[in-house]
Amino acid sequence: MNLDARISVLERSSFFNDANRDTLVHAAETASECPVAKDEQLFRQGEEASHSYLLAWGRVRLDQTTSDGRNVVIRYLGPGDLIGTVAVLRRKPYPATPVAVEDGMTLFWGAEKKAQLIAEHPVLATNAIELTGSRLEELQERLREVATQRVERRIAATLLRQVRHAGRRVEDGVEIPFTLTRGEIAELTATTLHTVSRTLAAWEQEGILSGKRASHLVITKPHRLVEIAEQE
Amino acid sequence: MNLDARISVLERSSFFNDANRDTLVHAAETASECPVAKDEQLFRQGEEASHSYLLAWGRVRLDQTTSDGRNVVIRYLGPGDLIGTVAVLRRKPYPATPVAVEDGMTLFWGAEKKAQLIAEHPVLATNAIELTGSRLEELQERLREVATQRVERRIAATLLRQVRHAGRRVEDGVEIPFTLTRGEIAELTATTLHTVSRTLAAWEQEGILSGKRASHLVITKPHRLVEIAEQE
DNA sequence: CGTTTTATTGACACGTGTCAAGGGTGGTGG
DNA sequence: CCACCACCCTTGACACGTGTCAATAAAACG
Known part of the structure; x- marks a missing residue:
């Protein structure tokens, strides 16, 4: 992908909502690309969070596995969704495993780079909160459903x-x-x-x-x- | 509470981790106080998010109610926990109702004031992400439990x-x-x-x-x- | 075209919700 | 201070939704 292609990918992500051109360019320039084939894992639950991904296209299933091997799907992710970012910012192990359900493409950043990006562009911090918050709300809804x-x-x-x-x-x-x-x-x-x-x-x-x-x-x-x- | 008392409350909250003195003073000065009696609600699920609370002491249960009246407890909150903050930042309705299970005291800020605080003190944004992230992770864990x-x-x-x-x-x-x-x-x-x-x-x-x-x-x-x- | 994965369908058992009735405890007001 | 009244807990009987087990069938894949 050339820079413009990357930027238009970023523009479609709600994580970059209201970001100015500089922010987009900076983020696009510092990103790397990584294709994911169907059934491939981006990383595994429990690993130290080293990279933050943005799904450019494709579809990814977020799995959480129990110690006894049972599996729960946390959610499905599509183009524009962030993967592993919260874990990176928290400096915690990844809490789940993302598996591609079809071929796709990701942009990714190293943990420090991502943290720096967010520190230098406050709008991204706001968006990260919005994003995490909406996932939190969705999980509350699902918990209620499963419970009742x-x-x-x-x-x-x-x-x-x-x-x-x-x-x-x-x-x-x-x-x-x-x-x-x-x-x-x-x-x-x-x-x-x-x-x-x-x-x-x-x-x-x-x-x-x-x-x-x-x-x-x-x-x-x-x-x-x-x-x-x-x-x- | 005088200013020092407030500041020491803030210091005990992980939301103010690594915050410098200025930040603490500024937050403490702009806060208001509100006692909550046992069984009292801070606000109700579905209302527009107008205030963000910090529990100074006491214990609060976060309820989510179904349309058919059934109830799920999302979590219990203790001293230092934030209440309603994510909703305020997202400009969304409160997703749940906090009920005091014992007498307590809160500090609170108006929605705009809180947003401004976070915008002016980036460390608070980081902490908000940390906080939301850890709740997200806990809910994922509970979802897995209930499911399996x-x-x-x-x-x-x-x-x-x-x-x-x-x-x-x-x-x-x-x-x-x-x-x-x-x-x-x-x-x-x-x-x-x-x-x-x-x-x-x-x-x-x-x-x-x-x-x-x-x-x-x-x-x-x-x-x-x-x-x-x-x-x- | 065989092999593997996924779906269908039935029989059955078991965990747990539902319903019902009674017993304690703490709080309140006379 | 005591009696009454909520409210909460306990315990049993029972039924029902759903998971479990098993066997077959149908697609998908290489």
């Missing part, structure tokens, strides 16, 4: 969240533009792939959504999903 | 977390220095007070902990609790 709601509602809410973050209009509804296996939905929803399978099968019957296997999910009746997510 | 672990393990983990945050050594173990009803533990653990009651009853039998009713919980065998929290 039945599986069916949670699956509906989870799919709707993916739509909000990354949904794309297609002719017969809204599409989630990346592959989501039943197993992955299960790990996002705190249930098993069996229950997800049963639930989605029922919804497909009802014509709420469609899309088997590796094809992308298409929600044909989002309003029905909203109803399910909000039902008493 | 049995109730007994979750209760053990929850109690240990309280001990870590606020535990106090006493003669026969560690004490959680505020009242925790079974119902509150249930809302912290994503279960019902019935299950909590049964579990704690069993633990009391085993001599792991003691403390009925309004008295504070005393963990007599923390190592056993750790075992339970980590058991396969």
Whole structure:
């Protein structure tokens, strides 16, 4: 990528909202590039945080693994999202493992460089807080869901969240533009792939959504999903 | 409180870590005071964020309420903790309701004043990120717990977390220095007070902990609790 | 075209929520 | 100071959602 390409990547990230040209140029100049292939990990949970990444394009799943090998998907990340940045700023180990679910490209900075960038450009600090805050709020919401709601509602809410973050209009509804296996939905929803399978099968019957296997999910009746997510 | 008293309150908050004297004085001078009585709310979930609070002393429970009236306890806050600050910086509604579980005292700032403070003292921005980041990490941990672990393990983990945050050594173990009803533990653990009651009853039998009713919980065998929290 | 991964579906068991009833404790007001 | 009243906790019985186990089928991949 040349400098202009990098800058336009940065401009699309909310982390650089309201940043002036100097900031963008400086950040773009000091970044390195790293492609990620599908199923590749950017780093592993527990490692010392050495780099902060910005996803230029592609799609990444953030995994958290239990000591006994079970897995929870914290969230999916798309173009413009930061990865590992909070850990870098806190000088703590990475709390989760990012895995690419499709080929992609990242820009990255060393830990010190990133900290320096933020120190020299206060607007970035503000944006970092905004960003962390919104993730915090989303996690609070999910915690509440898992704590109080039945599986069916949670699956509906989870799919709707993916739509909000990354949904794309297609002719017969809204599409989630990346592959989501039943197993992955299960790990996002705190249930098993069996229950997800049963639930989605029922919804497909009802014509709420469609899309088997590796094809992308298409929600044909989002309003029905909203109803399910909000039902008493 | 006079200025010195305020400053020493601020000094005990990790939000003012590494802050120089000027910063502390400036923050102390611009703060107002507000006592909170037991069971009083500082503000309510959903309101526009107008003030940022710092808990000088006392203990506050952060509640998140579902539309259907169910409740989840996000976390407990103690002296030095910030309340509502992330919402203020994000110019978003408060995502939860803080309720005092004992009489306490807060310092607070208006939204603009707080934003200005942080803008003028970059070290505070860094600390805000640190703080938000650590809460984020804690929530990720809890989400994983609720998603993958049995109730007994979750209760053990929850109690240990309280001990870590606020535990106090006493003669026969560690004490959680505020009242925790079974119902509150249930809302912290994503279960019902019935299950909590049964579990704690069993633990009391085993001599792991003691403390009925309004008295504070005393963990007599923390190592056993750790075992339970980590058991396969 | 075989091999591997992912999904489907059924049977079953078990943890835990739900419902119900009673017992303590602490606080309040007469 | 005592009695009453909330509120909280305890305990049992039971049902139900969902996880677990197992076997098959269907795609995807090389």
